[in-house]
Amino acid sequence: MPVEETLHWIAEPSITLRACVKRFAQHHAGIVVFADDQGRFVGLLTAGDVFRLLAQGASLEDAVSPHINTRPITVAPDATSAEMPANTFAAKNNAPSILGSTPNRR
Numbered sequence: 001m002p003v004e005e006t007l008h009w010i011a012e013p014s015i016t017l018r019a020c021v022k023r024f025a026q027h028h029a030g031i032v033v034f035a036d037d038q039g040r041f042v043g044l045l046t047a048g049d050v051f052r053l054l055a056q057g058a059s060l061e062d063a064v065s066p067h068i069n070t071r072p073i074t075v076a077p078d079a080t081s082a083e084m085p086a087n088t089f090a091a092k093n094n095a096p097s098i099l100g101s102t103p104n105r106r
Contacts, residue, residue, distance in 0.1 A: 016063060
């Protein structure tokens with residue numbers, strides 16, 4: 001997928017949970033990627049993460065930044081479930097990888 005088609009997934013870490021939910025709804029995406037002022041990866045947040053936070057009492061007006069996953073598990077795009085860390089959903093369920101990374105790409 002060309003980067004231009006994914007830019008709606010990228011946000012500044014200063015947004016609220018409400019703004020994150022709006023991105024999910026507007027773009028039919030289940031993930032928001034956060035970047036700093038120089039465009040460097042900061043972390044990500046999934047719709048499931050937000051649902052769990054709200055269920056635990058978080059407010060839609062809360063800042064996203066304390067909840068961003070800054071250390072997501074990444075795998076090569078052609079990785080098999082056998083090559084993934086043992087504690088990932090994909091490895092436990094022999095599922096294909098959903099998020100991949102390419103070395104030296106930002």
